[in-house]
Amino acid sequence: EAQVTQNPRYLITVTGKKLTVTCSQNMNHEYMSWYRQDPGLGLRQIYYSMNVEVTDKGDVPEGYKVSRKEKRNFPLILESPSPNQTSLYFCASSLVAGGAYEQYFGPGTRLTVT
Amino acid sequence: GIQVEQSPPDLILQEGANSTLRCNFSDSVNNLQWFHQNPWGQLINLFYIPSGTKQNGRLSATTVATERYSLLYISSSQTTDSGVYFCAGTTSGTYKYIFGTGTRLKVLA
Numbered sequence: 001e002a003q004v005t006q007n008p009r010y011l012i013t014v015t016g017k018k019l020t021v022t023c024s025q026n027m028n029h030e031y032m033s034w035y036r037q038d039p040g041l042g043l044r045q046i047y048y049s050m051n052v053e054v055t056d057k058g059d060v061p062e063g064y065k066v067s068r069k070e071k072r073n074f075p076l077i078l079e080s081p082s083p084n085q086t087s088l089y090f091c092a093s094s095l096v097a098g099g100a101y102e103q104y105f106g107p108g109t110r111l112t113v114t
Numbered sequence: 115g116i117q118v119e120q121s122p123p124d125l126i127l128q129e130g131a132n133s134t135l136r137c138n139f140s141d142s143v144n145n146l147q148w149f150h151q152n153p154w155g156q157l158i159n160l161f162y163i164p165s166g167t168k169q170n171g172r173l174s175a176t177t178v179a180t181e182r183y184s185l186l187y188i189s190s191s192q193t194t195d196s197g198v199y200f201c202a203g204t205t206s207g208t209y210k211y212i213f214g215t216g217t218r219l220k221v222l223a
Contacts, residue, residue: 033211043200043213050209058210059115090157101145101204102162103211108155 002027004106006091012112013081021076021109023091030096032074033103036060036087043090049074050096081113116141116205118214126220132189135217137201139182143212146177146203148186151216153197160186160199191221 004025013019025032033048035058045058049068063085065077074093078085091106117140127133137146148160161168161175163184168175172191177184184201201214 031209035211035213042215043202045211048209048211056209059212088155101209101211102147102159103202104159105149105157108157110155 002104004091004093004104006089006106006109008109009107010110012114014114015082016080019078019081019111021078021089021091021111023074023076023106024072025074025091025093025104026072027093027095027104028071029093029104030071031094031101031103032068033058033092034064034066034074034076035090035092036085037090037108038087046076046089078111081111083113085111086113087111116143116212118143118201118203118212120199120201120214120217122217123215124218124220126222127191129191129193129221129223131191131221132187133191133219135186135188135199135219137184137186137214139203142179142182142206143203144206146179146184146201148175148184149200149202150195151198151200157200164203188219191219193221193223195219196221 030051034046035043047066049055089109092103094101094103119138150158163177165179174187198216
């Protein structure tokens with residue numbers, strides 16, 4: 001089944017404790033992206049990647065890191081989480097071929113930082 | 115930066131009613147998509163519609179790229195249509211995605 005998977009789905013952590021949220025897709029998509037969703041602010045893009053070793057900032061990259069060492073994986077790293085990073089996080093992927101970027105989303109990761 | 119405004123922000127319908135949701139862009143947008151976020155938080159692809167019209171069952175969508183808007187039509191609404199509807203697209207000349215503000219729909223039985 002074609003899908004985007006994220007782990008963990010739920011995470012409660014404390015300020016300053018490094019964490020990684022994994023994202024994996026099995027559709028051979030070149031484009032992958034991370035978003036956060038907050039009440040009243042909608043979905044905002046954190047980082048995106050056009051292909052392996054190619055990443056770029058979205059609208060809200062502060063406090064986050066990403067890496068794209070393999071085509072199928074795009075982990076999101078919070079090196080020193082803070083309470084303002086409490087949010088619902090989504091990973092997405094899409095093909096790039098033909099210039100069409102139809103995104104498919106993972107199930108989401110609900111992160112709470114205390 | 116580019117603004118994506120959706121209207122109406124909230125909508126309550128009786129089951130069986132029809133509705134039109136609108137997405138307006140302040141500047142050119144590519145790769146326009148419509149999503150439904152169900153009450154469990156999942157984001158479900160409805161349409162990839164950079165231009166033209168598409169239909170899928172009770173749902174259809176139209177994008178008029180030259181006039182910077184897109185419409186989502188829901189006919190014979192059902193309670194399972196409840197949730198939030200988002201439009202999104204890439205800003206012209208970039209690969210950044212921007213999402214609309216969303217329309218929260220509640221369909222009553």
